[in-house]
Amino acid sequence: MAKFLLVLLVFGFIISHVVSIRSLNRDVIEMKEEHEKWMVKHGRVYKDEDEKEHRMEIFKNNLKLIELFNAGDHKFKLGVNQFADLTNEEFKTIYNGFKPSLKKIKEVATESSSFRYENVSVTPVSLDWRMKGAVTAVKDQSQCGCCWAFSAVAAMEGITKLSTGKLISLSEQELVDCDTAGEDEGCNGGFMDNAFEFIIKNKGLTTELNYPYKGTDGKCNTKQSAIHAASITGFEDVPSNNEAALLKAVTNQPASVAIDASGYAFQFYSGGVFTGYCGTDLDHGVTAVGYGITSDGTKYWLVKNSWGSSWGEKGYIRMERDVDAEQGLCGIAMQASYPIA
Structure with missing residues (x-):
């Protein structure tokens, strides 16, 4: 019985870990798609993939900042504009x-x-x-x-x-x-x-x-x-x-x-x-x-x-x-x- 419970716990951990990885991958994919749409909208082109990856990371951080701010009680709102890939x-x-x-x-x-x-x-x-x-x-x-x-x-x-x-x-x-x-x-x-x-x-x-x-x-x-x-x-x-x-x-x-x-x-x-x-x-x-x-x-x-x-x-x-x-x-x-x- 103890072995069976242990197997269940291990199996549950593996499933949970796989789900977390899939969720993370989905978030990354969604962010890439969001960034791609933003690039098209604002005509942004990068010199290479490294620059694109770097800008996407900044873009992601700015989106989090904007969402966090807008969740608060303020007289004004922030939005994703043409400056979203800039620090x-x-x-x-x-x-x-x-x-x-x-x-x-x-x-x-x-x-x-x-x-x-x-x-x-x-x-x-x-x-x-x-x-x-x-x-x-x-x-x-x-x-x-x-x-x-x-x-x-x-x-x-x-x-x-x-x-x-x-x-x-x-x-x-x-x-x-x-x-x-x-x-x-x-x-x-x-x-x-x-x-x-x-x-x-x-x-x-x-x-x-x-x-x-x-x-x-x-x-x-x-x-x-x-x-x-x-x-x-x-x-x-x-x-x-x-x-x-x-x-x-x-x-x-x-x-x-x-x-x-x-x-x-x-x-x-x-x-x-x-x-x-x-x-x-x-x-x-x-x-x-x-x-x-x-x-x-x-x-x-x-x-x-x-x-x-x-x-x-x-x-x-x-x-x-x-x-x-x-x-x-x-x-x-x-x-x-x-x-x-």
């Missing part, structure tokens, strides 16, 4: 190209610059510059760290519409190629105020159609750059660490803002009001194109990004507004600015 470190290095200017940081400390919207006393409960025709379609900077150029251009497109009545898609590539005199370094990062300074000195900016985006650093095409489609006369910095001041600015026009977009929650944000953890190490340039409040009373900024329409809410993110920190969530109120027509 967070790789993502930050490739896509976040804002470089804070030491010169501007010193100027902010003195708070000596003018602010034309200081005396604005009435701000609507919500505002969306897209609905007023002052925002072009979401663009995609691709694997080029020139978010600063997209942020500056979006703000300039907004003020051009407000001052001329025409919405014109302007050229980010012109800034990437031609704005190289100061701290701006094309795909290696830059600063929106410097972009505004270049546009003023250049007496304008050409259209995206005339100087199309390539997603790489290139030699300045001075002939195309001389064909101006829009111009600005100046720019101003919003008083630092002051969300109320930023609200006054955005009530009047889209504004360039810098944020800390380094966390995995930003990498995989897919919808809702972003209330996630983030610091104030500014590393990404975006554009505030409105604000509002949800049905549960959560105030938010409406922010246009430059990672394509498959990221976030069709290329946009709603970020919590009026938080306890004076810098704003992710530092959004630290280094905001806007062009002047």
Whole structure:
């Protein structure tokens, strides 16, 4: 009898082990299929099988992270997007190209610059510059760290519409190629105020159609750059660490803002009001194109990004507004600015 029980125990262990192996193999097969579908959807091709295996492992880990987060109670959700085969470190290095200017940081400390919207006393409960025709379609900077150029251009497109009545898609590539005199370094990062300074000195900016985006650093095409489609006369910095001041600015026009977009929650944000953890190490340039409040009373900024329409809410993110920190969530109120027509 004892031998019979022992045989049953051994047999049971073997069956259990075989089932576990089959289950594991099935999980591996399903993950490979999931990764293959994702590759097709996003046009991803790897150099060899080793690279593919490496990326699939990252993909698997990111999926687990996303599922774990979404199982919790949050005001926003994460999703599997085009960045799902990148580690967070790789993502930050490739896509976040804002470089804070030491010169501007010193100027902010003195708070000596003018602010034309200081005396604005009435701000609507919500505002969306897209609905007023002052925002072009979401663009995609691709694997080029020139978010600063997209942020500056979006703000300039907004003020051009407000001052001329025409919405014109302007050229980010012109800034990437031609704005190289100061701290701006094309795909290696830059600063929106410097972009505004270049546009003023250049007496304008050409259209995206005339100087199309390539997603790489290139030699300045001075002939195309001389064909101006829009111009600005100046720019101003919003008083630092002051969300109320930023609200006054955005009530009047889209504004360039810098944020800390380094966390995995930003990498995989897919919808809702972003209330996630983030610091104030500014590393990404975006554009505030409105604000509002949800049905549960959560105030938010409406922010246009430059990672394509498959990221976030069709290329946009709603970020919590009026938080306890004076810098704003992710530092959004630290280094905001806007062009002047």
